[in-house]
Amino acid sequence: MRRAKTVVKNIFQIELAENEYPHTFRGTMIVTTDQLFKVAYGKYAVGAYNINNAEQAMGLFKGCIDSQAPFIIQISKGARKYTDKRMLEAVIRAADTIFPEAIFAVHLDHGDEETCYDCINSGFFSSVMIDASHDPFEKNVAITKRVVEAAHKKGISVEAELGMLGGVEEDIKVEDGNACLTDPKEAEEFVKQSGCDSLACAIGTSHGAFKFKGKQSLRFDVLEKIKARLPQFPLVMHGSSSVPKDEVDRINQAGGKIQDSAGVDPNEYLPASKLGVTKINIDTDGRLVWTRVHREFFRDKPGEFDFRPVGKIFIEEYAKFINSRNHFLGSAGQLETVRKALTQ
Ligand code: G3H
Ligand code: 13P
Ligand code: ZN
Numbered sequence: 001m002r003r004a005k006t007v008v009k010n011i012f013q014i015e016l017a018e019n020e021y022p023h024t025f026r027g028t029m030i031v032t033t034d035q036l037f038k039v040a041y042g043k044y045a046v047g048a049y050n051i052n053n054a055e056q057a058m059g060l061f062k063g064c065i066d067s068q069a070p071f072i073i074q075i076s077k078g079a080r081k082y083t084d085k086r087m088l089e090a091v092i093r094a095a096d097t098i099f100p101e102a103i104f105a106v107h108l109d110h111g112d113e114e115t116c117y118d119c120i121n122s123g124f125f126s127s128v129m130i131d132a133s134h135d136p137f138e139k140n141v142a143i144t145k146r147v148v149e150a151a152h153k154k155g156i157s158v159e160a161e162l163g164m165l166g167g168v169e170e171d172i173k174v175e176d177g178n179a180c181l182t183d184p185k186e187a188e189e190f191v192k193q194s195g196c197d198s199l200a201c202a203i204g205t206s207h208g209a210f211k212f213k214g215k216q217s218l219r220f221d222v223l224e225k226i227k228a229r230l231p232q233f234p235l236v237m238h239g240s241s242s243v244p245k246d247e248v249d250r251i252n253q254a255g256g257k258i259q260d261s262a263g264v265d266p267n268e269y270l271p272a273s274k275l276g277v278t279k280i281n282i283d284t285d286g287r288l289v290w291t292r293v294h295r296e297f298f299r300d301k302p303g304e305f306d307f308r309p310v311g312k313i314f315i316e317e318y319a320k321f322i323n324s325r326n327h328f329l330g331s332a333g334q335l336e337t338v339r340k341a342l343t344q
Contacts, residue, residue, distance in 0.1 A: 120147075
């Protein structure tokens with residue numbers, strides 16, 4: 001495994017100007033999302049998982065190695081502030097050493113322009129998301145274009161967003177639920193004008209644990225239209241947690257109060273990947289695993305106050321969860337294929 005790692009390091013050096021490429025990237029299996037997408041496109045989706053601390057990192061790496069899957073680590077602005085942005089970087093570097101087989105991208109989730117530049121210049125991120133989806137089309141294009149220019153100079157991939165993810169509140173306001181979905185024609189124009197490497201599209205999901213009221217399904221009709229206009233272009237699905245009912249039930253049985261939750265059917269991940277969805281974002285589900293493990297542990301052991309035993313359980317449970325998601329995504333078992341593709 002170490003040998004392959006050196007070869008991939010060399011690929012980085014070929015693809016990226018030696019003097020522009022941050023020293024700290026070298027010798028790792030941190031690859032760009034673009035590299036992962038080229039291998040995965042149309043076949044499966046790569047899981048993009050948010051992390052905030054060492055326990056999540058350990059569970060994520062373990063779950064991806066157990067399932068032999070490439071993956072994307074996502075770091076949000078909130079995650080960078082939670083302890084200290086340098087702490088998360090150090091945790092990921094350490095995890096990479098502990099799991100030398102791992103192939104992954106380090107991605108900024110929902111960045112603003114300033115945070116994108118900070119990550120681009122950090123020498124650690126291989127991918128950033130510029131989220132100017134709340135701005136008008138022209139402004140979104142202009143901001144994205146600036147970030148693309150800065151990122152591409154350093155060989156870093158850029159995800160942009162067009163459309164606004166729905167939410168229960170928006171569904172209430174908008175009767176047919178269509179108002180915030182990505183317009184396929186605009187998507188084509190946006191990609192052409194901005195030069196982004198992947199596009200987050202609103203296709204019926206929303207962030208958090210309360211995604212649907214009533215019928216749950218992705219808008220495959222919209223996705224088909226986007227794919228028709230952007231063939232071979234990687235699309236990203238945010239708000240993809242499945243919010244498992246048994247997980248929520250266990251939380252509630254252990255004292256939680258999460259009502260009317262609903263998530264994406266994970267059986268829809270793979271069909272979505274066949275229509276160009278190459279990155280699937282999952283954060284909320286990880287929080288649910290954490291909450292279930294900790295609530296049950298302290299309910300059953302009210303005298304306990306050592307956080308390590310419960311932390312260990314969480315790492316194992318999160319690894320199992322990641323493993324199961326990678327099977328739904330179709331990324332499980334793809335690690336060696338990706339390694340070969342990157343080293344050819
Ligand atoms: O889309 C947002 C992600 O779930 C990150 O959430 O900003 O609370 O870290 P956060
Ligand atoms: P969930 O809230 O469905 O996990 O979505 C996470 C996400 O989109 C992160 O960008
Ligand atoms: Zn998101």
